[in-house]
Amino acid sequence: MTPAARLSAAIEILAGMVERRRPVAEAIREWGQTHRFAGSGDRAAIAGVVYDTLRRRASAAALMGSEEPRALVLGMLKVVRGLDLAQIGALADGSRFAPAPLSADERACIENGSLEDAPPFVRGDYPQWLHASLRHVFGDDVVAEGEALATRAPLDLRVNSLKATLEDARAALSHLDPGPGRFSPLTLRIHLDSEGKAPPVSSEPAFLKGEVEVQDEGSQLAAFIARPLPGTQVLDLCAGAGGKTLELAALMDNSGQIYAYDSDIRRLKPLHERISRAGVRNVQVRSPRGAEPVLEDLKGKMDLVLVDAPCTGTGTWRRNPDAKWRMRPGALAQRTSEQTKILADAVRYVRPGGRLVYVTCSLLDEENGAQIRALLSNHAAFSPLAPAEAALALGERGVDLAQAALITREGLLMTPRRTGTDGFFVSVLQRAA
Incomplete structure (x- = not known):
């Protein structure tokens, strides 16, 4: 053509x-x-x-x-x-198969034509009804943040440290010219061609052998910040297809125990095959069984509870641009209601002295800081860990991340403009011993 x-x-x-x-x-x-x-x-x-x-x-x-x-x-x-x-x-x-002449x-x-006098939501390419929410978060940078969300996203891979080193994986994929991530020591980044075409990574031997997984660097960083320690007990409460579950297992060096759960059993389906391919041995999948309390035995025993909450996905607009135009106010209200219920459930599994880590791929305070403020007002035993301190799970790279990200009392927000990742919010809460 x-x-x-x-x-x-x-x-x-x-x-x-x-x-x-x-x-x-x-x-x-x-x-x-x-x-x-x-x-x-x-x-x-x-x-x-x-x-x-x-x-x-x-x-x-x-x-x-x-x-x-x-x-x-x-x-x-x-x-x-x-x-x-x-x-x-x-x-x-107007030639054969071409659009009609101008x-x-x-x-x-x-x-x-010019966009010089266009309103912010036009120049930033986001829905008008979300302007107040986005401006609340980004202030005068709202247009620049919107413009960054309207660019193409690169293809990020996570090297599975259970099976390969970064150097080995980079060599195996050298024909794709992958570069390193900015913050994650496990990221390989492949920039798309001029027409936005991504290479078929899922057909690469390195992928088929479980040496790499497709995962945005921001998602990888969220798992690092959660700081899953080898030998500990971890509950991934909204595991979905298991991207963060697999990373947690690698960061724990296959020791300890991870319980992967999702309220929708259909979302868990790919996880079983992915566990096998990745060489993961410390994950136990807990599938929902109607009204049966399949997590009852975990209450008050988890060193770490990760809540990768369902959200509006505003941080992923680079990859899902039609989603921002399909999104309606009712969807935001539905998601915040779900998040409140999930957090109320999650606190029950955290042991004294344990941590609750809340993650969304949203940029909106309604889904991020506001949820944490509400939780803290209802649960005095929990207190937020300073985001800059939480980022130190990455070592020196964490210092750079904290300087680049948007920091609030409640957590750390990554954006395409600030960190070159998808939009991710991460909050680490400590329960009193």
Whole structure:
């Protein structure tokens, strides 16, 4: 397919998303199934156009004065890819399979349009209804933080220290040109190509042998900050597919005991195979069984309880750009209610002198600091560990992390702009002995 034909396909996919209210991944997959002639390179390039457009939907629409899929793609070409009028006109020239030629209005918008006087939520490419919440967290930096959230995310890998060293894994993947992480000693980072295409890491021998896992550096850092010590008892209360569970096991050198639980048994399904591939031996999966209290025997006995709480995922907008436009106020209210209930449950498992670590991939205070303040007001036995002190679990790298991140009394917030990671909030609470 020609670059122009790829643009036409992206416009078609975006139109289908609106018409049938499809998530972006589903819409792209459905298009590929009905257009078998498109090769893997074509599909990746088309997906890159779609994702780039969604990342900068607000600013592209403001530039072009329209939210129609065609206008959004044309605006993205200028805002994201830096193409000028002549270059965009050469792609949209009406030739076979290309978008129709630019109208006079479109040409004027591309040539003279500006975002200089646009409101913050347009320049930062985030929903208007979230402006007050984001400004509360970031103040005058809210636009810059939003712009960083609208960039492409790299592909981060975690080296499984149970099976490989960083140097060995880097050598095994040298053809992908991985670089080191900024803060985590276990991170390998692969930058995507110019069209946003990621290499098929899951087919690499190093992945198949369990030497590396796909995991954002921010997620890796959250597990480090939790400081799981070898030989201790750990409860991963919202384990999901087990990304942090596996890292905890490696950091504990396969000693002690980790109990991996999730209220939704379907989310636990991939964990069993991942445990085997990673060579993990100290994880016991506890699946929910209706109303049966499967964690009852753990009450008051855990050295560490990790709550990787379900959240709105505002910190992952680089990877899930359609999610920010699909998100509604009701979703935030639902998530904060769930988080409050999970934390109320989690405190019961922490032994005297033990720690509760609360993690979200959200940037919103409603899901982060406010949840910790509420917990502390109801549970006098818990007190927050200073975030800069908690980060010292990483040694000297932790000092750098604490300087880069946004620090509050309640915890540490990582963002794409500040730390080059997805957005993650981490709070460490100590229970009195």
